[in-house]
Amino acid sequence: MTAQAPTIPRYRLAPPTEDDALAMLARVLGVDQAAATWLGACRDAGVRRTDAGLSPAELARVAERLSKAAGPTGVIGSSLGVRARTWLLLNRGGA
Amino acid sequence: MVDPKKSVDLGDTARLEEIAELDLLGPEVDDILQATAEEAAERLRLPMSLVSVVTDQAQYFAAHHGLTGWMREARGTPTEWSFCANAVRSGEPFVVEDAATHPLVRENPLVTEDGIRCYAGIPLVTVRGHILGTLCVIGTEARSFSEDEMDTLRTLADRAVERIEERRGGGEQS
Numbered sequence: 681m682t683a684q685a686p687t688i689p690r691y692r693l694a695p696p697t698e699d700d701a702l703a704m705l706a707r708v709l710g711v712d713q714a715a716a717t718w719l720g721a722c723r724d725a726g727v728r729r730t731d732a733g734l735s736p737a738e739l740a741r742v743a744e745r746l747s748k749a750a751g752p753t754g755v756i757g758s759s760l761g762v763r764a765r766t767w768l769l770l771n772r773g774g775a
Numbered sequence: 776m777v778d779p780k781k782s783v784d785l786g787d788t789a790r791l792e793e794i795a796e797l798d799l800l801g802p803e804v805d806d807i808l809q810a811t812a813e814e815a816a817e818r819l820r821l822p823m824s825l826v827s828v829v830t831d832q833a834q835y836f837a838a839h840h841g842l843t844g845w846m847r848e849a850r851g852t853p854t855e856w857s858f859c860a861n862a863v864r865s866g867e868p869f870v871v872e873d874a875a876t877h878p879l880v881r882e883n884p885l886v887t888e889d890g891i892r893c894y895a896g897i898p899l900v901t902v903r904g905h906i907l908g909t910l911c912v913i914g915t916e917a918r919s920f921s922e923d924e925m926d927t928l929r930t931l932a933d934r935a936v937e938r939i940e941e942r943r944g945g946g947e948q949s
Contacts, residue, residue: 691884693853704832708788746798748803755830758800762833762851769845775888 685736688767689775690766695736695762698729704760708752717753721746736771740764777904783864785854786831790893797942799828799837807942811910811935816840818927819895819912819920822917826899827851827859827908828934834859834908841913846889859909863898866906868925870895873917874882895920897932902940910935 685695698718700726705714715761722729727738734742746757780791783790808826815825823841827834834857836842836850846852854860858880862869871877871894874886885891896911910932 690888693884707786708791751795752788755791755794755800756832758835759830759832762835762849763853765849766833766845766852769849773845 685767685771688770688775691770693767693770695767695771696739696760697725698733698739700763701739701746701760704756705753708756716744717746717749721749721757736764736767740768780854781831781866783866783906784831785829785860785863786789790905790907791830792906793901793903794828794830796836797901797907797939799907799939799942800835804837804942805839807938808935811931811938812838813840815910815928815931817910818931819924821893821912821914825859825909825911825913827896827911829854829859829860829863829908837908844889852885858883858885858891858894858913859896859911862898862911863906866898866900868895868897868928869909870920870925873920875917877920890915892916893918893920895925896929897928899924899932899936899939901936907939 687694691728702714702718705717709717721742725741727734727742740761742758743761747754747761812824812826825836826838828837831854833854834853858869861879871880874880874892880886891913893914894911896909898909899907901907
């Protein structure tokens with residue numbers, strides 16, 4: 681499941697995806713707990729998941745929610761947030 | 776106790792737990808480390824400085840001085856662009872005198888698109904031996920760094936770690 685946002689050419693930066701987020705979480709939580717944590721963060725952020733995947737802006741909102749969690753999960757949320765914000769800012773700037 | 780001389784796995788769970796325990800990714804951390812970042816830039820006569828926290832996915836700017844544009848707003852970058860990640864992985868200072876010719880960074884977008892040309896970063900090592908990130912200075916013109924300047928940066932990095940350790944709560948400092 682991937683969002684349909686483009687790679688930013690000059691920076692060679694692809695937008696982060698839900699798959700990226702789940703893989704990051706699975707490394708510290710295991711696959712099942714990662715999926716449950718992600719679903720909970722989506723729900724708490726008011727983001728509805730679809731087959732098309734989340735947009736980078738939606739992903740940034742979920743990451744912001746995730747960053748409030750305790751322990752490594754919060755650190756992962758912050759990291760994901762930096763990646764999503766970087767893509768959004770550079771995309772907005774026409775890079 | 777982690778051996779800081781071993782190559783660091785940026786995604787190591789124990790390291791991420793250390794970053795979480797020290798609560799380094801909150802906005803209030805900037806107030807605690809800002810003065811140190813500012814002093815580093817001033818004493819080395821460079822326009823930018825950071826206290827960075829590096830994970831396997833992103834570097835987060837816990838404190839910064841002189842940043843503008845998207846980097847200031849994003850408050851970090853993807854790890855693959857992070858100069859600081861080199862110092863964290865190796866546990867050694869990382870110095871770039873001319874980014875345009877340095878083999879590790881010359882194709883980095885922060886160099887080709889954002890104009891970074893010089894960098895010096897000192898790893899921030901906790902009492903438990905985890906390397907969190909760096910205190911670093913950044914410039915837009917090529918330059919060298921003297922031993923005295925690197926000593927200054929080390930002293931300020933030690934101060935940053937002291938301030939960070941004060942966040943641990945239990946008084947674990949050695």
